[in-house]
Amino acid sequence: MHQLRRPRTESSVSIIGAGVAGAWHALLFAQAGHDVTLHERSDANLMLSTSHWAGGMLAPYCESEVAEPLISRLGLRALDLWRRELPDTPFNGSLVVAHPRDRNDFERFARLTSDHRRLDAAGITALEPSLEGRFREGLFFAAEGHVEPRRVLPKLHERIIAAGGTIKFDSDVSADDVEGLVIDCRGLAARDDQPELRGVKGELILIETSEVTLSRPVRLIHPRWPLYVIPREDHLFMLGATSIEAEDTGVSVRSALELLSAAYTVHPAFAEARIIEFGSGLRPAFPDNLPRITIARDNRIDVNGLYRHGFLIAPALAELTLGYVQRGQIDNEVMRCA
Numbered sequence: 001m002h003q004l005r006r007p008r009t010e011s012s013v014s015i016i017g018a019g020v021a022g023a024w025h026a027l028l029f030a031q032a033g034h035d036v037t038l039h040e041r042s043d044a045n046l047m048l049s050t051s052h053w054a055g056g057m058l059a060p061y062c063e064s065e066v067a068e069p070l071i072s073r074l075g076l077r078a079l080d081l082w083r084r085e086l087p088d089t090p091f092n093g094s095l096v097v098a099h100p101r102d103r104n105d106f107e108r109f110a111r112l113t114s115d116h117r118r119l120d121a122a123g124i125t126a127l128e129p130s131l132e133g134r135f136r137e138g139l140f141f142a143a144e145g146h147v148e149p150r151r152v153l154p155k156l157h158e159r160i161i162a163a164g165g166t167i168k169f170d171s172d173v174s175a176d177d178v179e180g181l182v183i184d185c186r187g188l189a190a191r192d193d194q195p196e197l198r199g200v201k202g203e204l205i206l207i208e209t210s211e212v213t214l215s216r217p218v219r220l221i222h223p224r225w226p227l228y229v230i231p232r233e234d235h236l237f238m239l240g241a242t243s244i245e246a247e248d249t250g251v252s253v254r255s256a257l258e259l260l261s262a263a264y265t266v267h268p269a270f271a272e273a274r275i276i277e278f279g280s281g282l283r284p285a286f287p288d289n290l291p292r293i294t295i296a297r298d299n300r301i302d303v304n305g306l307y308r309h310g311f312l313i314a315p316a317l318a319e320l321t322l323g324y325v326q327r328g329q330i331d332n333e334v335m336r337c338a
């Protein structure tokens with residue numbers, strides 16, 4: 001791998017895209033003494049980012065059912081960085097439950113994952129009193145966490161400014177328009193440079209009810225998708241998420257039925273909840289569904305392909321990019337040349 005000209009610590013860094021990847025890069029580079037400008041084409045609500053639509057689960061152990069070991073490695077490191085930078089991040093664990101007819105899939109999930117504890121009905125009630133009498137067994141992943149993307153991204157942006165960085169919203173730029181080292185975190189919009197990227201649609205529904213209280217994400221084993229209910233502030237719950245090889249941003253009736261049925265299975269009181277929002281986002285993915293830090297020759301680094309793990313792994317990717325720029329450290333599993 002060729003060596004990028006390493007900028008001096010005070011030299012300027014322009015980061016394009018203020019989703020979870022760009023925000024974490026901006027934060028760690030600003031803290032390391034770089035003169036950071038973060039450019040984002042949308043306003044502070046980030047409606048044009050995939051990150052706006054995410055569940056925000058920090059679940060390296062649950063994800064190991066389907067993801068490569070690299071995701072767990074990056075995810076475990078990232079949990080420490082979330083704790084360090086945002087100590088309020090809830091680490092209440094994740095609960096996995098199954099309908100009796102999906103018992104074989106439940107056992108398969110238990111085999112393919114680690115760091116969980118089996119719970120009986122009483123154990124589930126002790127953790128989540130609202131679920132009393134709903135499930136006979138569950139898996140508890142105590143070390144996992146979750147964030148609320150629409151609240152945590154503004155907090156990350158505040159921390160970037162506190163660390164001396166600048167954020168320019170409504171700033172639609174290309175790498176040629178900006179100064180210094182360029183870190184391209186444009187997500188799916190980077191397809192002009194990285195044609196292998198594709199979008200994997202994830203649909204979600206936001207509902208509101210005060211009839212159910214949950215303290216952690218609850219995953220329901222499902223033959224096709226990992227469906228989950230994530231508690232948000234103000235009695236909101238996110239129901240997610242499908243995973244479909246399609247690039248439109250609509251929500252199909254079929255997906256809506258499956259998401260709503262999953263909520264009803266977790267607790268019948270969700271049937272009375274108010275629907276607040278239907279939405280979908282396109283997860284930026286390379287063909288192998290693994291993230292890449294691509295070192296280009298023109299003082300530019302591209303960070304992309306975070307797929308379904310952006311919140312889980314972005315802090316660790318940012319740390320790797322910083323390690324490369326400051327010390328020339330190379331991570332062969334993630335880094336490649338353009």
Ligand SMILES: Cc1cc2nc3c(=O)[nH]c(=O)nc-3n(C[C@H](O)[C@H](O)[C@H](O)COP(=O)(O)OP(=O)(O)OC[C@H]3O[C@@H](n4cnc5c(N)ncnc54)[C@H](O)[C@@H]3O)c2cc1C
Nearest residue numbers: 017019021041049050051055056057187202281310311312
């Ligand atoms: C329904 C759903 C649920 C998910 N749940 C989880 C989860 O529970 N846990 C998890 O870890 N991950 C989850 N993900 C995945 C996660 O959302 C993505 O991996 C992550 O958001 C990708 O982040 P990113 O910063 O690479 O891209 P984005 O969030 O898309 O950010 C790219 C940014 O670049 C900006 N941009 C593009 N072009 C320009 C330009 N020319 N100039 C300036 N700005 C530009 C865009 O406006 C955008 O804000 C989920 C995704 C979906 C869709």
